[in-house]
Amino acid sequence: MKVSPILFITFLSTASAFSPQQQHKSLITSTIRTNINSSSLSFFNKKAAPEPEPVAIAGIGPEGCALPSPSGVNTLSEPLQSSIVLGICAALGVSTFFFSSFLEYITLNYDWVQTWRYTWPLLGAIYAAAGVTHFTLQEEYENIYPSKGAWGFWYLPGSAAFHVQWTGVAEILGGVGLLIGGAYDAFMPVWGECPNVITSAGIGSDAAAGLLLLTAVVTPANIFMYTHGAKLPMDGPEVPVVGHAIRGVMQIVLFGLLYQMGQGTFDALLNP
Structure with a gap:
């Protein structure tokens, strides 16, 4: 039984995509993108902390x-x-x-x-x-x-x-x-x-x-x-x-x- 070279190359490509190393790289990339998006949103949604009200001191x-x-x-x-x-x-x-x-x-x-x-x-x-x-x-x-x-x-x-x-x-x-x-x-x-x-x-x-x-x-x-x-x-x-x-x-x-x-x-x- 002969295996077509094209099918063999396609199989290797698909297998490499689901390898542990590739999955790890994909996870890191996804995490970085999530953190960047979260930081960007938190920057725009961040509210300035209210300034403390001055405390009145008796007689002053x-x-x-x-x-x-x-x-x-x-x-x-x-x-x-x-x-x-x-x-x-x-x-x-x-x-x-x-x-x-x-x-x-x-x-x-x-x-x-x-x-x-x-x-x-x-x-x-x-x-x-x-x-x-x-x-x-x-x-x-x-x-x-x-x-x-x-x-x-x-x-x-x-x-x-x-x-x-x-x-x-x-x-x-x-x-x-x-x-x-x-x-x-x-x-x-x-x-x-x-x-x-x-x-x-x-x-x-x-x-x-x-x-x-x-x-x-x-x-x-x-x-x-x-x-x-x-x-x-x-x-x-x-x-x-x-x-x-x-x-x-x-x-x-x-x-x-x-x-x-x-x-x-x-x-x-x-x-x-």
Whole structure:
């Protein structure tokens, strides 16, 4: 029986196609193609991972100051918040009046108070140093600037950076002026005249009056720390309510001292 050469070659071709080596190569090729197709599809179907939402930290930034503060004032309705802020301002004003009157009385009646009064202008050094920190720690001070819409009525034009900077300059100038005026009062002869800047009361009195008004202007920042828990410094601990009460008493003392030193300026402005 003769076998056709053509049939024999065809048989060998068919057998080689189903050999184990050929099957292995086909499997590898198929797997590679599947992986490539899968990778291509996964590339086009891949979705970007959502960015994590920023976490609000109590007392830092508008978001952090919107969280409940230790005083709880910022959780109240805006009309009630406004009433509390106005009440604090009124209490500071009335308390300052009585304390200043007390200072005036003891100054006129006790010699040791008159001697002590020569040390009051040293507050100028504190103000000047605080003014410098408005630039070295500007971001920290910006954190306690009342956020827009605070208490339902705070919409003062200008950025937090602007107000921190101009109040810093004013504190430096006022502090230096108070020191100069105090030095004249303490060391110059009684017939010597203190240089005038704004009024005839002298540079010391003018600086004290200016610092009094400046302190009143920045008081909302201190109140914002109480009502909304704003931190200064930002990495510091939360100030308890008692701490804010102590700060309020110190502010009354400061107002009283500044008014007594700047009373001549106020009299000159009101009675030209």
